Amino acid sequence: MNRLFIKFVFKMALRSMSIHKLRTALTILAITWSVATLVALRTVGVGIKARVSDEVNELLQADILIMERSLSIPEQVSYYIASIPHVKDSVGTIFIPAKIGKFKGVNLVGVPVSKIDFFNLEIINGSPPISDEAKEIIIDSDTAKALGITAPGTMVKVVINYGTVYFEGEFKVVAIMESRSFLSGLFGASFVVAPLKPIQEMLGREGFVNYIFIKIDDRKLINDVARAIKRNYPGADIVKQTDIVNVIIKVMDIIDGMLMAVTVIGLLVAALGVMNTVMMSIRERIREIGILKTIGAGGTHVLLIFLSEVIIMGVSGGVLGIVAGYSGSFILRDFVNSLGLAFEIPIFLVPEAFMLGFCVSLTVSILAALYPIYKAVKIRPIEALKIE
Amino acid sequence: MSKSIIKIENVNKIYRVGKDLDVHALRNVNLEVKEGEILIIMGPSGSGKSTLLNIIGTLDKPTSGRVIIDGIDVTHLPEKELYDIRLRKIGFVFQFFNLISTLTALENVMLPMILLGELDKEEIEKKAKELLEVVGLGDKLYARPIQMSGGQQQRVAIARALANDPAIVLMDEPTGSVDIVSEAVILKLIQTLNKFFGVTFIIVTHNPEVSIIGHRIVYIRGGKLFETREIPRISIDNALDEKQIIRSQIEFLKRELIRLKNLREKGVLEADKYAESLSSIKRKLEKIKSVLSEDL
Numbered sequence: 001m002n003r004l005f006i007k008f009v010f011k012m013a014l015r016s017m018s019i020h021k022l023r024t025a026l027t028i029l030a031i032t033w034s035v036a037t038l039v040a041l042r043t044v045g046v047g048i049k050a051r052v053s054d055e056v057n058e059l060l061q062a063d064i065l066i067m068e069r070s071l072s073i074p075e076q077v078s079y080y081i082a083s084i085p086h087v088k089d090s091v092g093t094i095f096i097p098a099k100i101g102k103f104k105g106v107n108l109v110g111v112p113v114s115k116i117d118f119f120n121l122e123i124i125n126g127s128p129p130i131s132d133e134a135k136e137i138i139i140d141s142d143t144a145k146a147l148g149i150t151a152p153g154t155m156v157k158v159v160i161n162y163g164t165v166y167f168e169g170e171f172k173v174v175a176i177m178e179s180r181s182f183l184s185g186l187f188g189a190s191f192v193v194a195p196l197k198p199i200q201e202m203l204g205r206e207g208f209v210n211y212i213f214i215k216i217d218d219r220k221l222i223n224d225v226a227r228a229i230k231r232n233y234p235g236a237d238i239v240k241q242t243d244i245v246n247v248i249i250k251v252m253d254i255i256d257g258m259l260m261a262v263t264v265i266g267l268l269v270a271a272l273g274v275m276n277t278v279m280m281s282i283r284e285r286i287r288e289i290g291i292l293k294t295i296g297a298g299g300t301h302v303l304l305i306f307l308s309e310v311i312i313m314g315v316s317g318g319v320l321g322i323v324a325g326y327s328g329s330f331i332l333r334d335f336v337n338s339l340g341l342a343f344e345i346p347i348f349l350v351p352e353a354f355m356l357g358f359c360v361s362l363t364v365s366i367l368a369a370l371y372p373i374y375k376a377v378k379i380r381p382i383e384a385l386k387i388e
Numbered sequence: 389m390s391k392s393i394i395k396i397e398n399v400n401k402i403y404r405v406g407k408d409l410d411v412h413a414l415r416n417v418n419l420e421v422k423e424g425e426i427l428i429i430m431g432p433s434g435s436g437k438s439t440l441l442n443i444i445g446t447l448d449k450p451t452s453g454r455v456i457i458d459g460i461d462v463t464h465l466p467e468k469e470l471y472d473i474r475l476r477k478i479g480f481v482f483q484f485f486n487l488i489s490t491l492t493a494l495e496n497v498m499l500p501m502i503l504l505g506e507l508d509k510e511e512i513e514k515k516a517k518e519l520l521e522v523v524g525l526g527d528k529l530y531a532r533p534i535q536m537s538g539g540q541q542q543r544v545a546i547a548r549a550l551a552n553d554p555a556i557v558l559m560d561e562p563t564g565s566v567d568i569v570s571e572a573v574i575l576k577l578i579q580t581l582n583k584f585f586g587v588t589f590i591i592v593t594h595n596p597e598v599s600i601i602g603h604r605i606v607y608i609r610g611g612k613l614f615e616t617r618e619i620p621r622i623s624i625d626n627a628l629d630e631k632q633i634i635r636s637q638i639e640f641l642k643r644e645l646i647r648l649k650n651l652r653e654k655g656v657l658e659a660d661k662y663a664e665s666l667s668s669i670k671r672k673l674e675k676i677k678s679v680l681s682e683d684l
Binding site for chain 1: 500
C-alpha cells in the first residue's frame with residue numbers, strides 16, 4: 001500500500017464528509033457525547049477517590065486505630081505500642097460523643113497535652129492548652145458558630161452521657177480550630193479537643209483510654225505492624241486506615257460501575273450512529289466501489305477508503321470528547337457538590353481517562369464500521385455496477 | 389503481423405436463475421482481437437454483449453472456455469491477481485457515472501496510476517494533465533464530475549482508462565448518455581487515440597452511429613456470435629488537435645523509454661520484458677510514422 005494512495009484516501013474521506021456535513025456532524029456528536037461522559041466520570045471519579053484518601057487520612061490522623069467501646073485500654077499500652085518496630089508515634093485518647101453548650105452534639109477527644117501536635121490541628125484563633133490538668137478546650141469553627149463564640153476565653157458546658165456514665169463540667173475555650181474532614185461534614189458532627197486527664201477524672205477512669213491512634217513510618221508495612229499489635233494484644237479491635245479507605249472506595253466503585261453502564265449505552269448509540277453513517281455512505285457510493293474495483297482497486301483499497309472516514313470520525317469524536325469531558329468534569333463536580341457534599345473534589349488531568357476515551361472512541365467506531373465495510377470489500381465489481 | 393491482444397476460446401456462460409432455470413448467456417463464443425484494432429460488438433439488449441464485455445474485462449468468469457489477455461490466461465486467476473490485470477492491462481469506460489464524485493477530473497485520472505504505485509507524484513500529475521489535454525479538457529483539471537457535462541465526464545473516463553497504458557480499452561455504450569455533439573467528439577477521440585496512440589478498443593453498443601469508427605463489427609444474438617465482417621474505416625471531421633495529440637504521444641513514448649532504460653540499468657526489469665516493451669514502443673512509433681506519411 002503506497003503512501004500516496006493513503007493520502008489520497010484521506011482527501012476523499014474529508015471531501016465526502018464535507019458533502020454530508022450534517023450527517024457527519026451528528027455522528028461525531030454522538031461519539032463526542034459518549035466519550036465526554038466517559039472522560040468526565042473518570043476524571044471526577046479519580047478526583048473523589050484521591051480526596052477520600054486524603055480526607056480519611058486527615059480525619060484519622062493515623063494509620064492504625066485500636067478501638068474499644070468501653071474505656072478499658074490501659075494508657076500504658078499506647079506507650080508500649082510506640083516501641084513496636086516501625087511505629088512512629090502512638091497516642092491513647094478518649095474519643096466519646098458529648099454535648100457542648102445547650103444541645104450541640106460533638107465528638108470529644110481527650111488527648112495528652114504533649115501529643116496534641118499528633119492531630120495537626122489548624123488553630124485559627126487562640127492557643128492549645130499547655131497543662132494536662134487544665135479544664136480547657138479547643139472547639140472547631142462550626143461549633144463556635146453554633147454557640148455564637150467568636151474568640152477564646154468563653155466558658156462552655158460539656159455534657160457526657162455515655163452508657164451508664166453521666167457527667168457535666170465547665171471548660172474554658174482556649175482555641176478555635178478549622179472544621180474539617182468530609183465525614184464530619186457528612187455526619188454533621190464536629191470535633192472538640194481537650195486534655196485527657198480532666199476527662200478521665202470526670203468519667204472516673206483514670207489511666208484508661210478507649211482509642212489508640214498509631215502512626216507508622218512506612219505505610220507499606222501497615223499489615224505487619226497490625227499483626228505485631230495483634231500478637232501483643234490479642235483482643236484489640238484494630239482498624240487500619242487502608243481498610244476504611246478501601247470500604248469507601250469499594251462503594252464508590254459500585255457507583256462508578258453503574259454510571260459506566262449508562263455510559264456504555266451511550267457508546268452503543270454512538271456505535272449504531274457510526275454503523276448507520278458508514279452503511280449510508282457505502283450504499284450511496286456502491287457504484288463508485290464498482291468502478292474502483294473495475295479499474296483495479298483491491299479489497300484493501302476499498303477498505304481504506306471507508307475506514308479513513310471512520311478513523312477521521314473516531315479521532316475527532318475522541319478528541320472533542322476528551323475536551324468536552326474534561327470541561328464537563330468541572331460541571332459534574334459542581335453538581336455533585338450541590339448535592340450536599342461539603343468538600344471540594346479536585347479535578348486532575350487524568351491521562352489514563354483521556355487515553356481510555358480516545359481508544360474507546362476509535363475502537364467502537366472501527367468495530368461498528370467493520371461489518372458494512374466488510375460487505376463493501378466483498379462485493380463483486382459486476383454486482384456493484386448493477387446497483388443504480 | 390499484429391499481435392493478438394484478446395483471445396476468447398469456446399466461451400460459454402450459463403447463469404442459474406431459478407432452481408431449474410439456466411440462462412445460456414454466451415454459447416461457444418470464439419473471438420480474437422488484434423493490437424490496434426477497434427472492435428464493435430453490436431446486438432439487442434439481452435443478447436449477451438455486456439456479459440461478453442464483462443468476461444473480457446475479467447469482471448466475470450466464463451462457465452467454460454478460455455480467456456487470454458495480452459498473452460496471459462486469466463480464466464482461472466484468483467480475484468487478487470485479476471485486480472492487477474485490470475489495473476495494468478485494461479481500461480474501462482461505462483455508459484454513465486464513470487467517475488469518483490469526490491475527486492476532481494485530474495485526481496480521477498491520477499487514481500489508476502496511484503493504485504499502481506510505480507510513478508512518483510509529480511510524474512503521475514504530469515501524465516494525468518497531459519492525458520486530459522489529449523481529450524481536450526486541459527481547462528477542466530480541477531472540475532468535479534458534478535461541474536462537468538456528460539460528454540466531458542466521458543472524456544475524463546477515457547483519459548483515466550488510458551492512464552496505465554492498458555493493452556485494451558473496453559467501452560460499454562460510451563455515447564449512450566451524451567448528446568449528439570459530445571458523441572461526435574468522443575467518437576473522434578476514440579479514433580484519434582487509436583490512430584496515434586495505437587490503443588485497442590472494444591466497444592459494445594447498439595448505436596449504429598458508433599459502429600462507423602470500428603475496424604470490425606461482431607454481432608451477437610442469443611449468446612452467439614453469428615456474423616463478423618470487416619468494415620471500411622470512415623473518418624469523422626477533425627474536432628481535435630491532432631498535432632497536439634502526436635506531440636503528447638511522442639512525449640509519452642520518450643519518457644517511457646527513459647523509464648524502461650533506468651529500470652533495466654538498475655536490474656529491476658528482466659531482459660525479455662525490456663525487449664518486449666521496446667518492441668511495443670517501436671510498433672507505436674511505426675504507427676505514427678505511417679499515419680504521418682499517409683497525411684503527407
